[in-house]
Amino acid sequence: MDENARYQVLRNDEDQYSLWLADLEIxxxxxxxxxxxTQDECSAYVDEVWTDMRPRSLRERMENADA
Numbered sequence: 001m002d003e004n005a006r007y008q009v010l011r012n013d014e015d016q017y018s019l020w021l022a023d024l025e026i027x028x029x030x031x032x033x034x035x036x037x038t039q040d041e042c043s044a045y046v047d048e049v050w051t052d053m054r055p056r057s058l059r060e061r062m063e064n065a066d067a
Contacts, residue, residue, distance in 0.1 A: 007042040009035040014055035017046045 006022035010030040018030065019042045026032060035045045052059065
């Protein structure tokens with residue numbers, strides 16, 4: 001593992017997060033959220049913001065079922 005590697009945090013349309021090497025092209029279906037740093041920094045950010053691991057479509061179905 002390269003400790004000097006720079007990562008960025010990506011999110012997809014289901015509100016799922018991923019770390020991606022900053023110098024690689026972002027894959028289709030994913031979008032940069034504006035956080036870049038070391039792997040540890042990016043992982044800490046994801047831990048902070050991704051509090052519900054369920055995909056957005058599942059959360060919406062569950063909310064509609066409760067209504």
